[in-house]
Amino acid sequence: MKWPEPLLIIILLPLYFLSCDSKPYPQVLQLADSLANTCPDSAIVLLEQFKDSASQESKEAQMYYQLLTIKARDKAYITHTSDSLILEVLHYYEKRKDKKHLPEAYYYAGRIYRDLGDAPQALEYFFKAIDVSSACMNYRLTSRIYSQIGTLYLYQEVYDKAHDVFVKAYQYDILAKDSISITYSLRDIGRTFSTLNKVDSAIYYYEKADKLADKIKNINLKRIVNSELSEYYTKLGMYQKAYQSMQIAFEQINTINLAPRYCTAARYYYHTNQLDSATYYYTQLSLMNRYSYKAEGYQGLGYIARLKGEYKKALEYLDKDLAYTDSARNIIQTETVRKINSLYNYQLKEKENNRLKDMANNQKIWNIIFISFLISLILIFAVYWQYHKRKKQEELAQQRRIKRMQEEQYNQSLACIEENRRQIKKLEQSLQSAESIKSSLNQDLLNLQKKLIEKSNEQIIAKQEFREQGISILKKSPIYHNFLEAEQGIKIKKEDWQELTHSINEAYTDFTLRLLDLYPMKTIEMQVCLLIKIGVPPTQIAYITSHTKQAITSIRKRLYKKVFNMDGSPEDWDIFISSM
Structure with missing residues (x-):
């Protein structure tokens, strides 16, 4: 619950007047310092009201006021746009060698330069904060410093160093007994392991963070962790766990980090073949302002359209995907140049004089x-x-896929039976030899092998009989004869095609599914394959499907090319379909 700002001030202000603290700062600044950590918006209001009075205070109080102003704005996630105020504060506290406030001043200097895009300068101030923070033993501040260093290392793609500093942040969180920060640090360690492609370690720390968030009953933090965890599970193909994490992450939708959640949901539903849900989330991504999300949204919509055989739509989505991908790539290029430029400028500032700067x-x-x-x-x-x-x-x-299908066909063929019979004869000969040397152990092993091969033959024969019975039923069915005897000009209904598809799938187990596993066919392509399967000649296929004979020839030839990735004749395709 967010308390009204005036009420917070009324409640907390008397507590400060009753305290025994002898700090030389006005009580209103001490109150603002406390509010900055929990209700930064209230602290900003309070500091703004005190702005005119601050100019009448001592130099020490004025510097403290400026530091609190920076702190409150940072805690409220207001982007820093200038370093002028913090440089004045730093100069004051460095000159005084203030052990209490200097670590915090260095920390917010690092935060400011991070917002300004100067990562090297930000890192320098964070390391200075670490150096001077040992005197004050502020575990929470030290943890935040290490966390910021780790985040910058991730930004700079220095993943191995990022892991080490996040571990240090985690250790200081434990010393501070701060369960919320511990959870964030565990998540950050998991992130670094994911960047290093250490799958087991990444999942271990993400799940550990999730359990801790659950233990302290912090629902919002649990949703944050599971939002990333569901994305990681989806990338790894662990769809059941991804779904469970996604449900937690989506318990309460807000506009913060909404796009990454949509990305995760879209990928999950696409890979689990829930295309309607995938379409919804890819559409939402396409409406985002960020080009990379738009590109991913249109790419996903293009894939779905292609799966549905809607190739015109797929091409339109692909064009949009390419356009936004180019725009996103331009932004990435600009960002990369900016990073390099930042490092280069920093080195110039430290090592070069004014004359060399111009050159x-x-x-x-x-x-x-x-x-x-x-x-x-x-x-x-x-x-x-x-x-x-x-x-x-x-x-x-x-x-x-083709090799697996061919192996399955061979394993159910007469050739396989004959090969098994030859192996049985060899085993029988081996048995006779084993009997002659009275090797009972060898005889038992050979008998077991023989029984296994005989059992395999029995299963193949049973499957063949089952298949032949199914084919017999198909050939006696009215729908089979309706298509086989169809005359020119006859109009085939949608229900007839559905019935033929069902009958063929019954006779030739999952015929259409096995075809679609090889290539996502259009409706006309699947119809041609169905008619080939029941022995309808190409000329008859042409007028049943209302196409020319040349078109049917082209379809058969094209399908062979798509499936086998090599040129072949229409007859080659017919032979393949007949063998399935």
């Missing part, structure tokens, strides 16, 4: 141009490499 400005421009060009080349190569890699993976996966 370096020109050199910096050429460096940026070169780096931009180099990054563009790298990105182009990365995109091409990813495309080539994905295409190769798809081809290998297709080959494995």
